[in-house]
Amino acid sequence: MLRVAVIGAGAAGLCVARHILSRLNVFAPPVVFELSENIGGTWCYDERVGTCDIGRLIHSSMYRDLRTNLPKEVMMFPDFPFDSQLSSFLPHQEVQNYLRQYCEEHHIRPHIRFNTAVEKVTPVVTTTEGDKVRTTWEVTSSDSSGGQRTETFDSVFVCSGHYSDPHIPNIPGIKNFKGKVLHSHDYKYAEPFSGQSVVVLGAKASGLDISIELANVGAQVILSHGNARLTFPLPSGIQQSAVVKAVDEDGNICFQVIVDGSVASADVLMFCTGYNFRYPFLDASQLGLDIQDHLVSPMYLFMMPPAFPSLFFIGICKIICPFPHFNCQVQFALAVLDGRVTLPPASQMKDEAQRQLRSRLDQGVQQRHLLVLDQDQWEYCNTLARIANFTPLPPVVRSLYEETWRQRRIHPQNYRKLNYRLVSVTQWELID
Numbered sequence: 001m002l003r004v005a006v007i008g009a010g011a012a013g014l015c016v017a018r019h020i021l022s023r024l025n026v027f028a029p030p031v032v033f034e035l036s037e038n039i040g041g042t043w044c045y046d047e048r049v050g051t052c053d054i055g056r057l058i059h060s061s062m063y064r065d066l067r068t069n070l071p072k073e074v075m076m077f078p079d080f081p082f083d084s085q086l087s088s089f090l091p092h093q094e095v096q097n098y099l100r101q102y103c104e105e106h107h108i109r110p111h112i113r114f115n116t117a118v119e120k121v122t123p124v125v126t127t128t129e130g131d132k133v134r135t136t137w138e139v140t141s142s143d144s145s146g147g148q149r150t151e152t153f154d155s156v157f158v159c160s161g162h163y164s165d166p167h168i169p170n171i172p173g174i175k176n177f178k179g180k181v182l183h184s185h186d187y188k189y190a191e192p193f194s195g196q197s198v199v200v201l202g203a204k205a206s207g208l209d210i211s212i213e214l215a216n217v218g219a220q221v222i223l224s225h226g227n228a229r230l231t232f233p234l235p236s237g238i239q240q241s242a243v244v245k246a247v248d249e250d251g252n253i254c255f256q257v258i259v260d261g262s263v264a265s266a267d268v269l270m271f272c273t274g275y276n277f278r279y280p281f282l283d284a285s286q287l288g289l290d291i292q293d294h295l296v297s298p299m300y301l302f303m304m305p306p307a308f309p310s311l312f313f314i315g316i317c318k319i320i321c322p323f324p325h326f327n328c329q330v331q332f333a334l335a336v337l338d339g340r341v342t343l344p345p346a347s348q349m350k351d352e353a354q355r356q357l358r359s360r361l362d363q364g365v366q367q368r369h370l371l372v373l374d375q376d377q378w379e380y381c382n383t384l385a386r387i388a389n390f391t392p393l394p395p396v397v398r399s400l401y402e403e404t405w406r407q408r409r410i411h412p413q414n415y416r417k418l419n420y421r422l423v424s425v426t427q428w429e430l431i432d
């Protein structure tokens with residue numbers, strides 16, 4: 001029986017546990033380590049900022065009024081639909097409920113060790129008879145009473161999420177800024193910003209949504225970003241600007257504009273600039289990995305360090321359809337473990353992973369976006385399904401996902417009012 005450790009009881013970790021529990025002929029029941037007292041990870045809204053009672057950073061970056069940016073019809077694990085009575089775009093509480101139901105339905109809860117943090121994961125390589133190399137994993141965890149324990153597993157799934165460690169770009173002179181500086185990780189709701197001038201840095205999902213929330217309570221928002229000017233309608237309280245270049249000695253924010261610079265003063269500087277990868281329990285060099293703010297490499301199939309293909313990272317790619325994507329990665333990883341998929345030798349996996357990154361760089365993808373899959377996610381998931389021989393994602397997932405992105409670009413304030421229904425594996429329809 002293969003013993004598997006799962007780090008994190010968010011959507012990814014629950015998905016690993018669910019699939020292991022359906023294959024108890026090969027796997028021992030999983031041990032899921034969860035540092036908080038809840039399941040759901042990102043979807044556990046926490047009003048606290050900074051650190052919690054036991055000194056750990058608050059994990060969730062959820063804000064009070066967040067509604068999902070994908071409809072439930074594509075967000076769901078393909079084998080576990082949301083309640084059909086719910087609207088398509090859900091308040092975050094409904095996603096947490098959904099994950100609780102998933103957990104109950106698949107009897108996962110007894111296998112979760114709550115309030116238990118994984119502190120260290122170490123590979124132990126032994127040479128067995130016939131010169132075969134075997135890797136096991138020592139996992140050291142500590143519970144809330146501080147008690148430490150080290151156990152041995154055949155495989156470890158890293159499902160600790162990557163939306164918790166705020167990325168703050170270097171802005172010269174930021175110490176001169178006299179107002180409030182915060183990252184979207186610590187943004188909870190808009191009311192305290194009413195009547196204030198707020199410079200929001202970054203116009204991706206959170207930057208845009210938070211700007212709209214702020215404008216709706218009467219904040220004056222300067223939405224600063226380096227993309228092409230957004231052409232869809234934004235609330236009147238939002239003005240777009242170029243990227244912030246520096247804060248001058250008077251505490252004013254200088255914007256980088258191609259022709260001439262411009263300057264603004266503001267009460268608040270809000271970084272919606274994404275998150276860093278952070279795996280404090282891993283020794284990257286020991287694993288042959290390079291872990292940077294926005295990149296973990298080389299990773300075979302965006303999942304495994306080539307030298308240690310029994311360590312799996314679920315969900316490190318960005319701009320994906322998360323739950324269906326996790327579901328594909330998990331099925332693939334389990335097929336590797338139980339021998340249904342034979343991997344190439346480590347050197348070949350490393351070459352392939354590096355070649356893939358190089359080809360993305362050659363196509364003009366910036367270093368910080370190398371793990372953005374976006375359009376490539378469908379071929380990626382299909383490839384995993386083909387190799388490991390599991391049912392691929394139904395085409396309707398892609399088609400409704402793409403429709404949602406189209407609507408988001410045209411109506412960023414209103415696309416969540418739409419409701420959809422899946423008609424077949426290839427078709428969806430809009431309903432009232």
Ligand code: FAD
Pocket residue numbers: 007008009010011012013033034035036038039040041042043059061062063066067068069070075116117118119159160161162163206281314315321322323
């Ligand atoms: P997480 O949910 O982050 O779970 C990781 C878990 O690991 C946590 O419970 C944490 O406590 C635990 N953990 C971490 N370190 C340790 C340790 N050392 N030991 C033990 N446990 C540990 N996706 C969508 O599909 N639709 C959306 O609308 C959407 N909106 C989003 C909005 C925001 C603001 C954010 C931040 C993300 C959003 N996402 C959305 C993406 C979302 O992150 C994924 O859907 C998914 O929930 C990620 O799950 P995860 O299990 O990978 O990570």
